[in-house]
Amino acid sequence: MVEFEPQTPYSITVAERRALFLEGARQALTGPAYFVAVALVGVGGLAKAAGFPPAAAFLSTLLIWAGPAQVLFFGSIAAKTALSAVAVSITLSSIRLMPMVLSILPMLRAPGVGRRQLFMATHFVAVTVWAESLRRLPDIERGKRLPFFFGFAVACIVTSAVFTQAGYYLTAALPKPLAVGVLFLTPVYFLSTLVRSARLPVDWFAMVFGLALAPVTQAWVGGGFDLLALGLIGGTGAYVCGRFFTARRAERAP
Structure with a gap:
């Protein structure tokens, strides 16, 4: 079989x-x-x-x-x-x-x-x-x-x-x-x-942080590591802000 x-x-x-x-x-x-x-x-x-x-x-x-x-x-x-x-x-x-x-x-x-x-x-x-x-x-x-x-x-x-x-x-x-x-x-x-x-608040925060911090990381980090630093700093900031925004919106929901 x-x-x-x-x-x-x-x-x-x-x-x-x-x-x-x-x-x-x-x-x-x-x-x-x-x-x-x-x-x-x-x-x-x-x-x-x-x-x-x-x-x-x-x-x-x-x-x-x-x-x-x-x-x-x-x-x-x-x-x-x-x-x-x-x-x-x-x-x-x-x-x-x-x-x-x-x-x-x-x-x-x-x-x-x-x-x-x-x-x-x-x-x-x-x-x-x-x-x-x-x-x-x-x-x-x-x-x-x-x-x-x-x-x-x-x-x-x-x-x-x-x-x-x-x-x-x-x-x-x-x-x-x-x-x-x-x-x-x-x-x-x-x-x-x-x-x-972009579908979630964190997506929009990520774009804002990326555009705002790109010149800063390029000037202060550079050396090929500026985009990596931008991803770590901006991504972390976007995640925290996205979680905070979502939590506040949930609290205000009826």
């Missing part, structure tokens, strides 16, 4: 995974993928200025997938900075992504999802993917989130790599004000996404 293992509540078929992956890619290509991709056009121009071949610009997005780190890499190489210093600078600049990874992984965990899959998912966590995931994943059944996430993230990173490659050839032809404006699209899009996805 053949015994079958009971399926978990979140087990899905290969066809469902494929459909979820494609749906994630489709949603990314409705806008988010292009916003982050346009912001990386300037990275391609920087790669060219640093003397790298076109393939390096393309691969930098696939392998690094962090605009500030890519700028640091190509800028430091162009300035003939020691490779050890380049490695340390990029590592410090990427610390800012750690809180994003820690906040998104619990949303992707589900029965049947192994550590290897979650480890792979961490590579795709960047500002746009993180912000959009916080907004979209809660509406998806837990066991179906990871395929959707991979589809969304892969569409973003591949589109960005193509735009980075295009920027290798195009940035030199863009007027300086336009090139600066293109780079400014990412923070504007990131902030608008946070506003759109």
Whole structure:
């Protein structure tokens, strides 16, 4: 007699995974993928200025997938900075992504999802993917989130790599004000996404603390640790204020 293992509540078929992956890619290509991709056009121009071949610009997005780190890499190489210093600078600049990874992984965990899959998912966590995931994943059944996430993230990173490659050839032809404006699209899009996805008082407090304290931490901390300090101080303050606000509102409720 053949015994079958009971399926978990979140087990899905290969066809469902494929459909979820494609749906994630489709949603990314409705806008988010292009916003982050346009912001990386300037990275391609920087790669060219640093003397790298076109393939390096393309691969930098696939392998690094962090605009500030890519700028640091190509800028430091162009300035003939020691490779050890380049490695340390990029590592410090990427610390800012750690809180994003820690906040998104619990949303992707589900029965049947192994550590290897979650480890792979961490590579795709960047500002746009993180912000959009916080907004979209809660509406998806837990066991179906990871395929959707991979589809969304892969569409973003591949589109960005193509735009980075295009920027290798195009940035030199863009007027300086336009090139600066293109780079400014990412923070504007990131902030608008946070506003759109804010649901609780703590979300709004976090944005207020972040915007208010960013110049302070940059001036007083710096050295690649300013964003980490901002996350710790601003996040703690937002959490405390959010709890206080929620408690006061509950007391006033009839």
